[in-house]
Amino acid sequence: xxxxxxxxxxxxxxxxxxxxxxxxxxxxxxxxxxxxxxxxxxxxxxxxxxxxxxxxxxxxxxxxxxxxxxxxxxxxxxxxxxxxxxxxxxxxxxxxxxxxxxxxxxxxxxxxxxxxxxxxxxxxxxxxxxxxxxxxxxxxxxxxxxxxxxxxxxxxxxxxxxxxxxxxxxxxxxxxxxxxxxxxxxxxxxxxxxxxxxxxxxxxxxxxxxxxxxxxxxxxxxxxxxxxxxxxxxxxxxxxxxxxxxxxxxxxxxxxxxxxxxxxxxxxxxxxxxxxxxxxxxxxxxxxxxxxxxxx
Amino acid sequence: xxxxxxxxxxxxxxxxxxxxxxxxxxxxxxxxxxxxxxxxxxxxxxxxxxxxxxxxxxxxxxxxxxxxxxxxxxxxxxxxxxxxxxxxxxxxxxxxxxxxxxxxxxxxxxxxxxxxxxxxxxxxxxxxxxxxxxxxxxxxxxxxxxxxxxxxxxxxxxxxxxxxxxxxxxxxxxxxxxxxxxxxxxxxxxxxxxxxxxxxxxxxxxxxxxxxxxxxxxxxxxxxxxxxxxxxxxxxxxxxxxxxxxxxxxxxxxxxxxxxxxxxxxxxxxxxxxxxxxxxxxxxxxxxxxxxxxxxxxxxxxxxxxxxxxxxxxxxxxxxxxxxxxxxxxxxxxxxxxxxxxxxxxxxxxxxxxxxxxxxxxxxxxxxxxxxxxxxxxxxxxxxxxxxxxxxxxxxxxxxxxxxxxxxxxxxxxxxxxxxxxxxxxxxxxxxxxxxxxxxxxxxxxxxxxxxxxxxxxxxxxxxxxxxxxxxxxxxxxxxxxxxxxxxxxxxxxxxxxxxxxxxxxxxx
Numbered sequence: 182x183x184x185x186x187x188x189x190x191x192x193x194x195x196x197x198x199x200x201x202x203x204x205x206x207x208x209x210x211x212x213x214x215x216x217x218x219x220x221x222x223x224x225x226x227x228x229x230x231x232x233x234x235x236x237x238x239x240x241x242x243x244x245x246x247x248x249x250x251x252x253x254x255x256x257x258x259x260x261x262x263x264x265x266x267x268x269x270x271x272x273x274x275x276x277x278x279x280x281x282x283x284x285x286x287x288x289x290x291x292x293x294x295x296x297x298x299x300x301x302x303x304x305x306x307x308x309x310x311x312x313x314x315x316x317x318x319x320x321x322x323x324x325x326x327x328x329x330x331x332x333x334x335x336x337x338x339x340x341x342x343x344x345x346x347x348x349x350x351x352x353x354x355x356x357x358x359x360x361x362x363x364x365x366x367x368x369x370x371x372x373x374x375x376x377x378x379x380x381x382x383x384x385x386x387x388x389x390x391x392x393x394x395x396x397x398x399x400x401x402x403x404x405x406x407x408x409x410x411x412x413x414x415x416x417x418x419x420x421x422x423x424x425x426x427x428x429x430x431x432x433x434x435x436x437x438x439x440x441x442x443x444x445x446x447x448x449x450x451x452x453x454x455x456x457x458x459x460x461x462x463x464x465x466x467x468x469x470x471x472x473x474x475x476x477x
Numbered sequence: 478x479x480x481x482x483x484x485x486x487x488x489x490x491x492x493x494x495x496x497x498x499x500x501x502x503x504x505x506x507x508x509x510x511x512x513x514x515x516x517x518x519x520x521x522x523x524x525x526x527x528x529x530x531x532x533x534x535x536x537x538x539x540x541x542x543x544x545x546x547x548x549x550x551x552x553x554x555x556x557x558x559x560x561x562x563x564x565x566x567x568x569x570x571x572x573x574x575x576x577x578x579x580x581x582x583x584x585x586x587x588x589x590x591x592x593x594x595x596x597x598x599x600x601x602x603x604x605x606x607x608x609x610x611x612x613x614x615x616x617x618x619x620x621x622x623x624x625x626x627x628x629x630x631x632x633x634x635x636x637x638x639x640x641x642x643x644x645x646x647x648x649x650x651x652x653x654x655x656x657x658x659x660x661x662x663x664x665x666x667x668x669x670x671x672x673x674x675x676x677x678x679x680x681x682x683x684x685x686x687x688x689x690x691x692x693x694x695x696x697x698x699x700x701x702x703x704x705x706x707x708x709x710x711x712x713x714x715x716x717x718x719x720x721x722x723x724x725x726x727x728x729x730x731x732x733x734x735x736x737x738x739x740x741x742x743x744x745x746x747x748x749x750x751x752x753x754x755x756x757x758x759x760x761x762x763x764x765x766x767x768x769x770x771x772x773x774x775x776x777x778x779x780x781x782x783x784x785x786x787x788x789x790x791x792x793x794x795x796x797x798x799x800x801x802x803x804x805x806x807x808x809x810x811x812x813x814x815x816x817x818x819x820x821x822x823x824x825x826x827x828x829x830x831x832x833x834x835x836x837x838x839x840x841x842x843x844x845x846x847x848x849x850x851x852x853x854x855x856x857x858x859x860x861x862x863x864x865x866x867x868x869x870x871x872x873x874x875x876x877x878x879x880x881x882x883x884x885x886x887x888x889x890x891x892x893x894x895x896x897x898x899x900x901x902x903x904x905x906x907x908x909x910x911x912x913x914x915x916x917x918x919x920x921x922x923x924x925x926x927x928x929x930x931x932x933x934x935x936x937x938x939x940x941x942x943x944x945x946x947x948x949x950x951x952x953x954x955x956x957x958x959x960x961x962x963x964x965x966x967x968x969x970x971x972x973x974x975x976x977x978x979x980x981x982x983x984x985x986x
Contacts, residue, residue, distance in 0.1 A: 408911075
């Protein structure tokens with residue numbers, strides 16, 4: 182080995198070590214940032230969990246760790262209207278998830294696979310329609326539901342009706358998914374004499390499992406967080422509330438000092454099942470969100 | 478790159494290029510507006526021509542058609558039944574029967590009341606037998622407007638169906654003239670799951686959208702031209718009636734009096750745009766950075782980091798947002814901890830001071846929004862060809878250069894439309910604002926305006942506040958809604974015309 186070669190090799194090793202060291206430093210910085218972020222992201226949830234076990238005071242306080250631990254708040258939940266709200270929300274979510282999925286899939290499949298005369302105009306029209314703030318329509322929907330006697334105590338069917346009726350507007354993500362299934366599959370089946378309906382049932386639906394799960398998941402999670410419409414429709418009648426509306430009433434100025442810890446306990450009870458479901462199906466959610474954003 | 482840019486463009490400095498593009502954009506605005514109106518004019522002309530063509534077509538169908546065709550003009554489906562397409566004909570006939578029945582029983586009444594929105598309001602009536610007063614309720618403006626619009630929809634649908642029914646005759650005659658057979662009822666039913674399957678699929682979703690979105694929106698647009706509010710609810714209190722452009726004048730014209738709606742509107746609109754801008758772009762860039770950090774080679778527990786962040790998506794927003802809002806309250810945990818650590822002496826005014834509240838809202842929105850962007854960016858970043866980075870490294874590009882020259886352009890190109898929808902949905906981000914601050918702190922300057930306007934109120938939360946309670950001003954809410962639509966539509970138009978390319982949807986198939 183000549184001197185020149187040796188020097189070269191040393192040079193390369195040194196550079197390599199340098200790169201490695203700088204990579205280590207940057208990775209350490211990244212780890213620090215990620216750990217800090219994780220703390221910030223988890224803190225509210227840890228706090229809410231801790232405070233749900235606080236017994237000594239029911240109002241908001243400036244410290245986190247309870248001085249006296251207990252299940253009082255959970256027991257208080259059990260005796261309040263919370264049970265009813267929880268059941269309401271669960272029924273709404275279940276029915277909405279089922280029906281909304283059917284509607285969204287019908288809509289997106291038709292718009293993705295068929296080329297009919299008014300298709301482009303229809304899509305443009307829906308896009309423009311989506312630019313109106315949906316909140317505006319609540320006023321009239323409320324009065325119509327009231328005439329049909331579907332508000333206050335009967336808010337459940339009314340809410341379900343409103344949730345699913347316009348759900349066709351949210352076809353974008355699943356249409357994007359159907360667009361990615363090659364059309365040649367359809368054409369081959371057509372040549373073999375399958376009807377369009379058979380193609381949907383036998384070929385497309387089995388392939389569309391991820392998007393079906395995504396649609397069910399988002400449709401199921403929507404009603405758990407819906408606040409505005411639910412409050413509008415069930416206003417003033419506790420038996421028609423969903424969890425969001427009911428628990429919001431615990432944090433109003435005249436209630437908060439008696440109900441704050443109960444709110445925390447309720448939050449835990451609501452969050453646990455939804456979160457577990459979400460984390461189990463996370464993969465499909467990520468696929469849907471990513472695909473939807475890419476296709477605009 | 479634009480092909481009609483001069484060659485000198487390439488020689489400009491970066492700043493020069495930006496200036497050049499901006500100038501080009503502003504120069505193109507008048508032409509764009511002119512084109513827009515020209516397009517509308519053309520659309521009207523085309524529509525007029527189409528209608529005229531249609532009428533001549535109708536006339537020829539009538540004069541040249543046989544007795545079957547002629548009778549179809551008056552009895553829908555007659556031609557189809559006479560030619561043996563019983564099922565099709567019966568559907569037409571049934572539709573006509575329902576339409577006539579509806580119009581006679583109620584449609585005509587609603588239409589006749591539509592111009593006045595009701596003549597006789599509720600009144601007190603003295604009953605001699607009981608020696609008491611009681612209220613008598615008469616016309617219902619709300620129902621008149623609603624069913625009036627519905628009736629108009631129905632008439633349009635009827636005219637369309639009638640036209641289809643007439644056209645059927647001509648098509649059938651042509652098919653018969655060629656010596657082919659007409660479709661039987663069985664064929665029609667079969668085509669509903671085959672050739673015409675999309676009609677079956679779309680029937681239910683579109684009916685829902687029509688009844689629960691289109692009809693309410695048309696109704697609410699019309700409300701902007703009435704005086705419908707809490708004291709004029711159209712039935713129990715007072716009737717409401719048309720009042721032309723009065724509400725738009727109230728909202729948009731500058732008045733020097735103390736009730737200056739246009740100033741309030743301008744303030745809220747400005748904050749709405751500022752909020753949407755920051756909410757969109759802070760999330761976008763920070764989310765992208767987080768995704769890049771987690772994706773970096775050599776970082777472990779990738780799935781774990783993602784799962785922690787994704788928790789904010791999984792947990793319903795009303796829990797996390799309401800809780801966080803209380804955390805930052807004057808007697809909340811954040812102030813409590815900071816005071817325990819002796820970092821501050823007095824509670825920080827997170828929600829009490831306008832500027833503090835606005836900044837806090839944007840910061841908390843980052844907490845909510847980063848996870849979504851992280852997920853999206855992760856998916857896209859993985860699709861960037863790795864050899865681009867390899868070759869740029871060989872050429873001596875550092876991480877910063879790689880980011881500005883490869884990652885960012887790629888991301889922007891792919892997520893351009895998404896950024897736009899994100900911006901407009903942030904403009905209407907009711908949940909974050911309402912659950913965090915409720916629009917507060919109350920702005921004393923605007924406290925006269927109904928709904929207790931606050932410094933973090935967006936147009937959408939203002940709209941919501943106006944529509945609740947006994948002092949609801951539905952007509953103003955409706956004006957605000959229309960203005961929100963106009964703003965969103967203008968922004969969308971501008972952005973779409975600036976985007977490098979509107980992707981052709983067929984490209985994906």
